[in-house]
Amino acid sequence: MNSPADPLAALPLRDDLRGMSPYGAPQLQVRVALNTNENTHPVPQDVVEAIARRVGEAAGALNRYPDRDFTDLREALAGYLGHGLTAENLWAANGSNEILQQLLQAFGGPGRSVLSFAPTYSMYPLLALGTGTKYIAGVRAEDFSLTAESAARQVREHAPDVVFLCSPNNPTGTALGLDVVEAVYAAGEFHDMVVVVDEAYAEFARAGTPSALTLLPGRARLVVTRTMSKAFALAGARLGYFAADPRLADAMRLVRLPYHLSTVTQATALAALEHHASLLATVADVKRQRDRIVSELSRLGLDPAPSDSNFVFFACGSDAHAMWQGLLDEGVLVRDVGIPGHLRVTAGTEEETTAFLDAVSCYLGRS
Ligand SMILES: Cc1ncc(COP(=O)(O)O)c(C=O)c1O
Numbered sequence: 001m002n003s004p005a006d007p008l009a010a011l012p013l014r015d016d017l018r019g020m021s022p023y024g025a026p027q028l029q030v031r032v033a034l035n036t037n038e039n040t041h042p043v044p045q046d047v048v049e050a051i052a053r054r055v056g057e058a059a060g061a062l063n064r065y066p067d068r069d070f071t072d073l074r075e076a077l078a079g080y081l082g083h084g085l086t087a088e089n090l091w092a093a094n095g096s097n098e099i100l101q102q103l104l105q106a107f108g109g110p111g112r113s114v115l116s117f118a119p120t121y122s123m124y125p126l127l128a129l130g131t132g133t134k135y136i137a138g139v140r141a142e143d144f145s146l147t148a149e150s151a152a153r154q155v156r157e158h159a160p161d162v163v164f165l166c167s168p169n170n171p172t173g174t175a176l177g178l179d180v181v182e183a184v185y186a187a188g189e190f191h192d193m194v195v196v197v198d199e200a201y202a203e204f205a206r207a208g209t210p211s212a213l214t215l216l217p218g219r220a221r222l223v224v225t226r227t228m229s230k231a232f233a234l235a236g237a238r239l240g241y242f243a244a245d246p247r248l249a250d251a252m253r254l255v256r257l258p259y260h261l262s263t264v265t266q267a268t269a270l271a272a273l274e275h276h277a278s279l280l281a282t283v284a285d286v287k288r289q290r291d292r293i294v295s296e297l298s299r300l301g302l303d304p305a306p307s308d309s310n311f312v313f314f315a316c317g318s319d320a321h322a323m324w325q326g327l328l329d330e331g332v333l334v335r336d337v338g339i340p341g342h343l344r345v346t347a348g349t350e351e352e353t354t355a356f357l358d359a360v361s362c363y364l365g366r367s
Pocket residue numbers: 036037094095096097098121166169170198200226227228229235238239240
């Protein structure tokens with residue numbers, strides 16, 4: 001039922017959308033915004049120029065629809081990922097959110113289900129809802145870890161059509177062992193389950209963390225998704241992609257909107273891939289700031305989780321909202337992900353990280 005205050009109450013919405021809230025990380029004007037896990041480093045000037053050049057060249061042909069199969073982009077993405085992948089293994093869309101939505105459109109839907117392991121990326125239940133897929137929130141251990149044994153047992157118990165494994169996991173930050181991916185895939189093999197490993201933050205992983213890309217050979221229903229929104233510092237460009245068996249990539253044509261990747265998006269992403277070394281040069285700095293946050297928060301008596309991503313999830317005492325507000329009062333916006341006693345902060349530039357750590361010290365000194 002809708003509350004009387006629901007402004008959408010008068011609309012003939014689908015029953016399952018009634019009373020729901022949209023995704024809504026606050027977009028506040030603050031001095032230091034560290035709440036949506038962007039790469040806060042600006043796009044390097046050589047990349048800005050390359051994008052402007054490519055888009056400028058493409059502009060004259062904007063009277064025509066774009067290359068529907070974005071062949072050049074798929075080739076370039078395959079080249080970037082390596083692992084022997086070719087254009088046929090690749091698919092792309094407007095952000096990895098759209099990728100995940102297309103996967104549910106094709107393999108989820110009414111009468112089908114998707115399993116994930118909470119707490120995890122907050123868009124998964126919303127994408128399930130929008131595609132009419134039943135969402136099953138699996139569980140993790142108390143310290144938010146997930147073992148191969150537990151994950152496989154939950155797959156056998158629920159027999160979902162699709163599993164979303166987020167690695168590194170948002171909001172907790174830690175990567176999954178490949179044994180978890182292997183066990184989940186094997187547990188769903190008998191009913192042709194599709195396993196999606198969301199590697200949005202893979203480029204930030206600590207040394208020695210393998211990608212699920214290495215597991216693709218021989219697994220026709222394994223999908224590894226990536227994005228240019230994080231390490232590539234191109235959240236505004238909206239480009240997500242996946243690698244999988246060519247038949248699975250091909251199936252996306254059944255559900256994508258015609259010409260879903262604009263000529264401008266394709267040109268931007270191609271320029272970014274040509275200059276990926278320059279774009280990814282900030283990753284090392286972000287990782288340094290991330291590690292600095294983990295060690296400084298520990299020193300301040302808080303309890304940060306080990307992070308393979310560009311953010312840190314930390315236990316901050318009983319009143320997370322009070323701390324969130326205290327940091328905001330200092331001009332620093334972090335994310336209250338709704339997990340009692342915890343907050344999540346994006347690792348920004350050195351200056352932003354210093355501002356965050358100073359605000360934490362200041363808050364702890366006051367409280
Ligand atoms: C785990 C995870 N997957 C996917 C996304 C979606 O990113 P985008 O749609 O910008 O590619 C995000 C964004 O925060 C994320 O945290």
